[in-house]
Amino acid sequence: MTDTRIIVGAIAGAFGVHGEVRIKSFCADPEDIGEYSPLTSEDGTEYVLTLTRAIKNGFAAEIEGVETKEEADALRGVTLYADRAHLPSLPDDEFYHADLIGLTVLDTGGAVLGTVRNVLNHGAGDLLEVQGPELKTPVLLPFTLQNVPTVDLASGRIIADPPDGLFE
Structure with missing residues (x-):
């Protein structure tokens, strides 16, 4: 939980010829991505984003300073982050993916x-x-209450009760 940014979406390229971009939202409520603007990229570049309409598999959006199709296409693949402080608090049984990555699984x-x-x-x-020293390949553990009864973010650990044979 030390990172102050959470991935909320990505730019999928240009939409049309007037500088709009196609946005893929990774938010639980996809349209919420527009409320977290300004967003930043991995390198810290800031993007002021305004959603213009819903389109197939995402949203069309305007980004401040992007005026042409070529400029919009140049942004294809940019991952968008929101400041954690702008995101809603989650119930006790929900977690941001970024909070789970790096936790020790016991x-x-x-x-x-x-x-x-x-x-x-x-x-x-x-x-x-899950990757471990005793594992030849990573194991995919279903993130269900049955398989993962305890997530302790403060201690940096997860208690797992995996199906028999999964970690053999």
Whole structure:
């Protein structure tokens, strides 16, 4: 929880010929991305974003200072971050992905299983990608209450009760 920025979306390229961009939102309520402006990129560049309309798979938006299709296309692939202070507080049973990455994963007996390297979602729910010294390849642990009964952000750990054979 030390990072003050959270990934909220990405620029997918130009939309039209007048400098608008196509925005992919990673927010729980996709249109909320417009409320977190100004957004920053990985290198700290600031983008003042105004959503203009919903489009297939995202939003069309204007970015202050971007006037042409070529300028908009040059921004394709830029990841957008919002300051954590601008984001809503979450209920006790919800977490920002950035808060989970780096946490130590322990089994219910206290043995270290590994560290969360990524949080993935392919449509059926979140998966914790766990990498550990005893693991040849990363393990994808379903992030459900049954498999992950405890997340302790203050202690930097997750207690997991994984399905039998998952970490073998």
